Amino acid sequence: MRYLFVPFITLITALVSLPTQARNISIRTMATSSAKMPDFFIKASAEKPHEMLRWPTRQPSERVMANCESFLPLYQRLPDGSGKQHLAIARRVQIPAGAREIILLAWTDGKEVRLRAIEDKFVGAKSNEWLFINASSKLIAFTIGDDAQPITLASGVSRLCQVSSPQNKGAAAVGRAQIRGKLRVFYSTYLPIKEGQRTLMMFTDDGDKIRAKCIVDELTLPESDP
Numbered sequence: 001m002r003y004l005f006v007p008f009i010t011l012i013t014a015l016v017s018l019p020t021q022a023r024n025i026s027i028r029t030m031a032t033s034s035a036k037m038p039d040f041f042i043k044a045s046a047e048k049p050h051e052m053l054r055w056p057t058r059q060p061s062e063r064v065m066a067n068c069e070s071f072l073p074l075y076q077r078l079p080d081g082s083g084k085q086h087l088a089i090a091r092r093v094q095i096p097a098g099a100r101e102i103i104l105l106a107w108t109d110g111k112e113v114r115l116r117a118i119e120d121k122f123v124g125a126k127s128n129e130w131l132f133i134n135a136s137s138k139l140i141a142f143t144i145g146d147d148a149q150p151i152t153l154a155s156g157v158s159r160l161c162q163v164s165s166p167q168n169k170g171a172a173a174v175g176r177a178q179i180r181g182k183l184r185v186f187y188s189t190y191l192p193i194k195e196g197q198r199t200l201m202m203f204t205d206d207g208d209k210i211r212a213k214c215i216v217d218e219l220t221l222p223e224s225d226p
Helices: 002-016
Strands: 023-031 041-043 050-052 064-068 071-079 085-094 101-109 112-119 129-134 140-144 151-153 158-162 169-179 182-193 198-206 209-217
Touching (some): 041 064, 064 071, 085 112, 101 198, 112 198, 129 140, 129 151, 140 182, 151 158, 169 209, 182 209
Parallel strands (some): 023 101
Antiparallel strands (some): 023 064, 041 071, 071 085, 101 112, 140 169, 198 209
């Protein structure tokens, strides 16, 4: 039995140690706060030069490509010890398992710049669908409309939902989360529900609070076949 057990353990160890296969990742970027973000660069491949990321605040950026494994390396200009600067890896952002399209979010939490990659599920979104992105560290329950069931979002999750409120009107929106040991309302407003509109609702940490941002995604929808 001992002689069968040892090779089995060796096989499992070998499988676990296999390198993760690199894949092409489509990236859109966005800043959820108005603070100026540092200059970050990505490298699409070994043959291509570094490309600086943009951080729009109203819409996700145009897509850029990178070839990486489970973490996206971000480069910055850093001193090399001789008085000059060179591009070196400054941050590594974890990519959701299996994702090939991501939205890379950046925001400030105090003096710290935070980054989080969320699967970009808007690639196949239809008109009137909402993409909820929880980049915060807390479980969130979000409700749109008086009779609607809460939409629950675990930390690091993006979820595409169809909002059932009447079109071209509005609905009460309420966000709740466990904050300082209690279930608290951190967001309460009246949101317009417009026909033919796709909406992103994003949540990020702001100290022990949660920051919410609602934007309309104005990417051109594919035309239906005649």
